[in-house]
Amino acid sequence: MQGYRILEASSEDDAFLICNQHDGPIHLMVTDVVMPKMYGPELAKRLSSSYPEMKVIYMTGYVEDVISHHGVLEKGVENLQKPFTINDLARKVREVLDK
Numbered sequence: 001m002q003g004y005r006i007l008e009a010s011s012e013d014d015a016f017l018i019c020n021q022h023d024g025p026i027h028l029m030v031t032d033v034v035m036p037k038m039y040g041p042e043l044a045k046r047l048s049s050s051y052p053e054m055k056v057i058y059m060t061g062y063v064e065d066v067i068s069h070h071g072v073l074e075k076g077v078e079n080l081q082k083p084f085t086i087n088d089l090a091r092k093v094r095e096v097l098d099k
């Protein structure tokens with residue numbers, strides 16, 4: 001609805017498969033911080049070798065201080081606190097892409 005082309009993955013494995021099959025750049029990844037097989041930062045790091053210009057927004061229901069304290073997410077990374085609205089997401093996406 002905002003004019004972006006979306007590649008949707010339902011798991012970490014799907015994300016790798018979809019990205020590997022995608023012909024073209026990936027400008028932004030939106031991922032949860034905590035997932036079943038790996039943390040979002042690990043997924044982003046592994047994909048960044050193929051997409052070094054890719055920016056990342058991490059979604060989380062945890063308080064930023066808690067996840068930073070446990071080493072899951074570094075302070076200062078782009079974070080979108082759950083729950084959020086579609087308008088919150090759209091604003092954050094535009095903000096991050098414009099940096």
